[in-house]
Amino acid sequence: MDGIILLDAENGMIIDVNPAIIEMLAYSQDQFLGKHIWDLGFFRNFVEYRERFLELREKEYFRFEDMSLETADGRRIAIELISNVYQMDDKKIIHCNIRNITERIGAEENLKLINAELERSNKELEQFAYIASHDLQEPLRMISSFTQLLAKRYKNNLGKDADEFIHYIVAGANRMQLLIQDLLAYSRINTNSSSFTQVDSHQAFGEALSNLQISIKETGAIVSNDDLPVIRSDYRQLVQLFQILSGMR
Numbered sequence: 599m600d601g602i603i604l605l606d607a608e609n610g611m612i613i614d615v616n617p618a619i620i621e622m623l624a625y626s627q628d629q630f631l632g633k634h635i636w637d638l639g640f641f642r643n644f645v646e647y648r649e650r651f652l653e654l655r656e657k658e659y660f661r662f663e664d665m666s667l668e669t670a671d672g673r674r675i676a677i678e679l680i681s682n683v684y685q686m687d688d689k690k691i692i693h694c695n696i697r698n699i700t701e702r703i704g705a706e707e708n709l710k711l712i713n714a715e716l717e718r719s720n721k722e723l724e725q726f727a728y729i730a731s732h733d734l735q736e737p738l739r740m741i742s743s744f745t746q747l748l749a750k751r752y753k754n755n756l757g758k759d760a761d762e763f764i765h766y767i768v769a770g771a772n773r774m775q776l777l778i779q780d781l782l783a784y785s786r787i788n789t790n791s792s793s794f795t796q797v798d799s800h801q802a803f804g805e806a807l808s809n810l811q812i813s814i815k816e817t818g819a820i821v822s823n824d825d826l827p828v829i830r831s832d833y834r835q836l837v838q839l840f841q842i843l844s845g846m847r
Contacts, residue, residue, distance in 0.1 A: 607690035799826035806840035
């Protein structure tokens with residue numbers, strides 16, 4: 599609940615307060631009533647001189663955000679103050695609405711810290727993904743190269759099953775290289791939407807199933823789909839999406 603202080607617009611005298619402001623600032627009602635607003639210690643920096651009060655009175659409306667006040671029991675709180683001038687009977691009244699925003703300010707500061715930590719973590723993740731993608735692709739290239747060499751030298755000499763196994767090794771190594779490259783792309787916070795193109799969803803779905811064929815065989819899973827449209831997307835990310843969705847079933 600907001601605190602309220604009513605002032606006589608002619609002389610700045612406090613004529614009434616509500617219980618919320620008493621609880622908020624830890625002053626008794628007697629400490630408020632009959633005092634000039636600038637006589638109160640917690641407002642001394644706000645309206646230090648009567649001339650400033652008169653200036654504010656003439657504006658008939660003012661608002662201050664993130665003001666800091668010290669309460670009677672020594673606490674420091676942040677407030678938002680809105681003041682309006684209106685007529686009541688035969689005199690003008692200044693209505694001061696005071697809101698304690700200490701928790702909100704604290705939450706905003708905490709959110710800033712969380713965002714800063716998230717940004718730092720994302721940068722570390724991007725750096726790790728870059729290093730990982732570079733280091734992991736080298737042994738994969740070696741596996742792929744030697745497997746292709748093996749296939750070239752001993753094709754039809756090791757048996758039909760061996761030729762098929764070699765084919766799967768080469769295809770798997772190539773797909774792994776693509777996945778590692780995607781790891782770096784996914785670690786980047788800002789995705790470049792200009793890379794989006796018209797993508798055949800059915801083709802992307804087919805590649806996702808190809809990447810998962812061993813898992814599908816091992817689990818005996820049945821993966822099906824209806825007609826898939828051509829959409830504007832990033833092809834590699836769409837393949838990843840289908841793989842995740844297929845893996846969830």
